[in-house]
Amino acid sequence: xxxxxxIVIIVILVIAGALAVFLANTNKQNGLDNVTIRxxxxxxxxFAGYYxxxxxxxxxxxxxxxxxxxxxxxxxxxxxVAGGSExxxxxxxxxxxxxxxxxIPVVALATTYRKNPLIWFGISENIxxxxxxxxxxxxxxxxxxxxxxxxxxxxxxxxDINDITIVPVKYNLSLLLEKKVDVYEGYLTDQPITAxxxxxxxxxxxxxxxxxxxxxxxxxxxERVIQENPDLVKRxxxxxxxxxxxxxxxxxxxxxxxxxxxxxxxxxxEMRGMKASLELIKPDDKPxxxxxxxxxxxxxxxxxxxxxxxxxVDLDKLVSKSF
Numbered sequence: 392x393x394x395x396x397x398i399v400i401i402v403i404l405v406i407a408g409a410l411a412v413f414l415a416n417t418n419k420q421n422g423l424d425n426v427t428i429r430x431x432x433x434x435x436x437x438f439a440g441y442y443x444x445x446x447x448x449x450x451x452x453x454x455x456x457x458x459x460x461x462x463x464x465x466x467x468x469x470x471x472v473a474g475g476s477e478x479x480x481x482x483x484x485x486x487x488x489x490x491x492x493x494x495i496p497v498v499a500l501a502t503t504y505r506k507n508p509l510i511w512f513g514i515s516e517n518i519x520x521x522x523x524x525x526x527x528x529x530x531x532x533x534x535x536x537x538x539x540x541x542x543x544x545x546x547x548x549x550x551d552i553n554d555i556t557i558v559p560v561k562y563n564l565s566l567l568l569e570k571k572v573d574v575y576e577g578y579l580t581d582q583p584i585t586a587x588x589x590x591x592x593x594x595x596x597x598x599x600x601x602x603x604x605x606x607x608x609x610x611x612x613x614e615r616v617i618q619e620n621p622d623l624v625k626r627x628x629x630x631x632x633x634x635x636x637x638x639x640x641x642x643x644x645x646x647x648x649x650x651x652x653x654x655x656x657x658x659x660x661e662m663r664g665m666k667a668s669l670e671l672i673k674p675d676d677k678p679x680x681x682x683x684x685x686x687x688x689x690x691x692x693x694x695x696x697x698x699x700x701x702x703x704v705d706l707d708k709l710v711s712k713s714f
Contacts, residue, residue: 423456424623427477429468431608433461434652436664437580438481438608440503440672442648443641444634453626459652469497469611478616479627483507484606485536488691491704496614499710500628501680503635504607506671508578509537511596514567514586518574519594521548521601527573530560537576540605543693544598579671580664588660604686607671617711628714632680638665639672639679682710 430438441459444450450457460477462468468480469487473495481503482490490497517523521544531538545552558572564582567575568591577583583593598605610631617624638645642665649661673679687706694700 421456423451423454424626425456425458426450426479426623426627427458427460428610428627429460429466429471429477429480430462431468431481431483432463434459434649435581435656436646436649436661436668437508437578439638439642439645439649439665439668440635441481441631442634442652443637443645444630446648446651447634447637449630449633449637450627453630455623455626455630457627469495472611473497473613475613475615478623479610479612481608481610483536484609484687485539485690485694487609487611487709488687488694488704488706489699491709492700492702497611497709498614498617499682500610500612500624500714501632502606502609502682503631503680504609504668504671505677505679505681506599506674507540507605507607508580508668508671509540509576509598509605509607510579510583511541511574511576512567512583512586512593513574513596514591514593515573516592516594519596521545521550521596524574524596525550525554526556528556528558528571530558530566530572530575532561532576533557533559536605539693539697539699540598540603541576542697543603543605544596544601547601547603580667584660584663584667587663588657605690606682606686609682610680614708617713621713624711625714628680632678635672635679639669642666642669684710 428441445457445459468482469490471477472480484499484502487497487499518527531541542552560566564575564585566572568586575582583595586593610628612624646658646662646665650656650658684706687710691703691706695703
């Protein structure tokens with residue numbers, strides 16, 4: 392009986408030792424920290440700075456072996472990173488605020504799109520401003536970040552949303568091209584360019600032109616990662632921002648790197664998307680990645696005003712000033 396017990400204990404110790412070696416190899420490779428960054432969407436120029444940081448060796452210079460994984464509706468970055476299987480992610484700032492309100496301990500590190508790329512656009516020259524939307528059909532992802540941004544723009548310009556027909560949409564540009572809606576939501580760096588490459592002239596309605604300043608893509612992690620390895624967080628943030636500065640300074644080379652991550656991409660579209668991103672990445676003379684607390688507070692105030700948040704969250708816990 393004792394002999395069998397000893398054998399069982401030895402087996403358990405061997406398995407535990409093997410598991411420890413496996414975990415050590417998982418966290419380290421060739422002396423580098425293994426890190427995964429879950430992107431907000433599919434591979435495209437929207438994430439050019441991350442690709443540049445990887446391909447230019449900025450992550451490796453910081454002792455990091457990084458894996459850039461595409462995100463999407465079925466693989467939401469906040470839930471995956473909060474679950475602990477991955478360390479870093481990219482999401483919109485408003486989604487991070489909402490996550491904190493739900494008790495998810497995410498922490499924003501740097502905003503790479505300091506001007507939000509979300510816009511509305513049409514293919515009729517008669518629709519160029521929010522006032523032109525009255526009586527029209529507007530494609531909108533109801534209940535999303537774009538819904539909030541759209542309502543904020545209407546409120547700022549004095550337009551009653553009840554005077555507009557809202558058509559719920561979900562990533563279907565053909566609704567606009569087939570004129571089932573008059574205006575469609577999209578990213579300045581993506582859908583309007585797709586329409587233009589298909590031969591349509593587009594007309595943009597940009598919320599930022601009407602004083603609605605929402606931060607877009609933001610690099611984030613969790614409180615746990617910061618507590619357990621603050622040096623890693625500092626290094627990943629530093630390398631990422633270096634990559635975005637490179638992409639801003641060298642957009643054509645950055646697109647070369649973008650195309651390495653998917654064989655489904657079109658160079659002309661990604662190049663146009665990259666050029667459209669430049670004013671979003673650095674809309675003023677502040678450093679790339681800068682997070683201004685007054686803008687984050689304005690965003691939170693709108694979330695509360697529209698009932699998306701029941702009460703404000705502690706923004707000092709949401710936004711890290713240490714990295």
